Amino acid sequence: MPDNLIMFIAVPFGLIMAIYLSEYARPAVRETVKPALEMLEAVPTVVYGFFALLVMTPFLQNFIPGLKGINLLVPGIILGIMILPYVVSVSEDAMRAVPNSLREGGYALGMAKWQVATRIVIPGAFSGITAAFILGMSRAVGETMVLAVAAGQNPNLTWDPREGAATITAYIVQMSLGDVAYGTTAYESIFAVGLLLFVITLAFNVIGFYLRRKFREAY
């Protein structure tokens, strides 16, 4: 469930910010914003978690009826924001790798700036942008802290974003803290879910790196 939310936040905002940085921003702006953005990647995720729990959730409770203190909606949004710097930075690199000769070709046909951005730069950088989102996504999926803090510890199979639920990683932490007996089904299950998590992130990474390699060979 939060995965959909993550993409819902990360895709539009990530694309808009990347287009702005690569096509519209003056070099001076880009050179300040991009390192600042990359610095945001270094913020510890527990900070995002408490921001979700103590700031975003109470704020959104004013607007969304039935939103519990521990829920999936807010961490979904926060994770979307959390992967933005990475997504923007990698897609901006992909867009800047689109050769200027293609842009000039577009302008020479009478395209306006936004048309060059949407019709030439995005298709030209498409596989790179996809790779950025998939790699960002796999980061968010493997993320523990934000969800552990803001979505709770209760393994709960639900599609309702207002409820709380534990993620795979949170579940592993909880199970391995020592209160389950060695050899029980609950104990064995942490290896099963761990493997599942490993497979999911591996799949995301493989797809991401495959696309990234493909886009490097495009021109």
Place this chain on the structure above:
Amino acid sequence: MVDDNMTLTKTNTAKVKAVEPDFDDEDTTPPIKPGKEREPLRARIEDFSFFYADGFQAIKNVDMPILDRKVTAIIGPSGCGKSTLLRSLNRMHDLYPGNRYEGRVILEPEGENLIGPESDPVIVRLRVGMVFQKPNPFPKTIYENVAAGLRVRGIKKRSMIDEAVENALRRAAIWDEVKDKLNGSAYDLSGGQQQRLCIARGLAPNPEILLLDEPTSALDPIATAKVEDLVQELSESVTIVIVTHNMQQAARVSHRTAFMYMGEMMEFGETQTIFTNPKHPRTENYITGRYG
């Protein structure tokens, strides 16, 4: 002949050195302004100068007629400003801040000044198409590459676009090679095919002038020959301005030739006259291979 040239060079060098010691060039004959054209014009470049953002004046007071449905070639040594002049004609310099034009580029028969403050660069580029030095197809299908210029003009009707795409590909003499793979990627074509595809892309929206910026410099001799044939064929239906550093190419494909040197247009005239009987000593030096 060779001896004559040698003496000419020597005396001139001596003369220039006396006047301007760090300018070790051999000739100070002023540029010869183009004479009056009898044939119909598509555009007139008048007293045109161009300044890059750093203040460097790349084009100095150029006058040049562009004949309707003829090929006009611009030749000259590297860095003489020939590409800069060409790129001024469809306002490509406006993409980079700080560049400045002076003078007039009048598009006939309306008499509109393409570089005037009232003309919109985007509109100018809709009317004046361009093909670049290196083939630069878009990362799309062959069909979408040619259709791009039509879509920009807001044409949505599928049948109209289909027809215009086929027409443009036929005019660019590449239809037979790509008609079975219109939905394949443009990057699967060879370099020469890509360049003809780019010419088709430029032709599809029916521009009034088509600019070619050294269109064959990245191509092998066979692909070059094909593009040259194409240019000659196209000149029956569209006005073409071609920049080339290949003098034989200019001699083969063009009706008029302009010779540029250090941002000035030294001589302009019928191609045959320029190559057989140049009036300006610099033109003669260039076409006899003395520099460039």
